[in-house]
Amino acid sequence: MMAVHVGGHSIGLDRDEAGTDLNFVSHAHTDHLSGIRRGKGAFASEITRELVAARGRRFENAAVPCGAVLLSAGHMLGSRQLYIDSDANGRSVVYTGDYQMQRSYAAEEIEVRRADVLIIDSTYPYQSVTFDDRSEVISAIQCYSAQKAERGIVLFGAYSMGKAQELIRILNEAGIAPVVDEAIARINRVYESHNVRLDYEVADRLAQGGGGGNFVGIVNASRLKETKLEVEREARRRVFTAVATGFAKLFTFDTDVQFALSDHADFKQAVEYISICEPKEIYTVGSQAGRFARSLQSAGYTASQLSKGAMTEQIVSSTASLG
Ligand SMILES: [Zn+2]
Known part of the structure; x- marks a missing residue:
């Protein structure tokens, strides 16, 4: 007990x-x-x-x-x-x-x-x-996102509560307003009502985000694979996938890159x-x-x-x- x-x-x-x-x-x-x-x-x-x-x-x-x-x-x-x-x-x-x-x-x-x-x-x-210093992980996420968004669409898989909001803040600092789905946006609104400033775009389907151009998107990690396929099919662009989790120190994920950003x-x-x-x-x-x-x-x-x-x-x- x-x-x-x-x-x-x-x-x-x-x-x-x-x-x-x-x-x-x-x-x-x-x-x-x-x-x-x-x-x-x-x-x-x-x-x-x-x-x-x-x-x-x-x-x-x-x-x-x-x-x-x-x-x-x-x-x-x-x-x-x-x-x-x-x-x-x-x-x-x-x-x-x-x-x-x-x-x-x-x-x-x-x-x-x-x-x-x-x-x-x-x-x-x-x-x-041992987790790396957070500022190093944050810089790596920002550099990767900015560079790959020149060449295609970047999709992050993350917990939709907590990690997604931290990722938005990290991307905002690099001048990127990511596209998120309604499930993440619902959590964002609670964060915003408690004075956490978040700059993002909401799309019913991520493939519709970014105004037809490249963008950085965040989805729940469990939906990363299917979202990638959907975005590739509809947006007809290269899609780069990433995860941001402390488990990146323990496991190899089926993504292009993994960042050990832990909470x-x-x-x-x-x-x-x-x-x-x-x-x-x-x-x-x-x-x-x-x-x-x-x-x-x-x-x-x-x-x-x-x-x-x-x-x-x-x-x-x-x-x-x-x-
Ligand atoms: Zn927890």
Whole structure:
């Protein structure tokens, strides 16, 4: 069970758990929304609530429990960590959700506080995977887009929430207003209502974008291949494809180019987080929790995977007095 206890509540962390009465939703990506349940309270930042609603899923945002604070996570607009100031023994607890230490062009900067207990995400658990400096990745994206747009149409595949908006900002800085579909434009409008300036064109079908000339387009990564074929067929121009994801450090994508633009922390950033947080106990969560705990252990940290058997009971009982 992945839960913390505060203000008389037992709180599920980014998912619904038996035995909890309230769920924390760290951000609006779909793999973190299972805590939104009919008949059960959920709380998130107001921006997260609006982004979730833009995808057609509405929930009433419950009040942040007494004794808990939401801190920026730096992952995407509205992403938050859950920070609990003090339990009966004077221990503080923080849950990161997805986070990063590098500053995104389209998200609030992360805030890291000291805490006795750290529950940390594990998306990139490998010591050997290091993201390049963001400014280098951004320059590479801008150069590639400007050069290829001279010769044809450039199509980026990216998450339509978070990564697409950061890409738009990056391209805008290079004087490019990309073409996006309505699904991305719906998310853009929430970003714009929170003062993130985005310059883009909306097209029902991307092939119709760019006024008949070359353009740079952004589509959800899952639709990149079919969109490429459609654009090639209709626009009759050369189409260059690209992805912008941290997984470019791990996998080879079926595209012309791949940029390792991540909105997660790599191992180095995790260590940076831990050095500021100075936790006495570290628990890893997420799909790579076991591997990440082992990587931290081999780097000299005391860390365990949360959400399995006895260790889970340990964290729950150790935080049970937080209320
Ligand atoms: Zn996420």
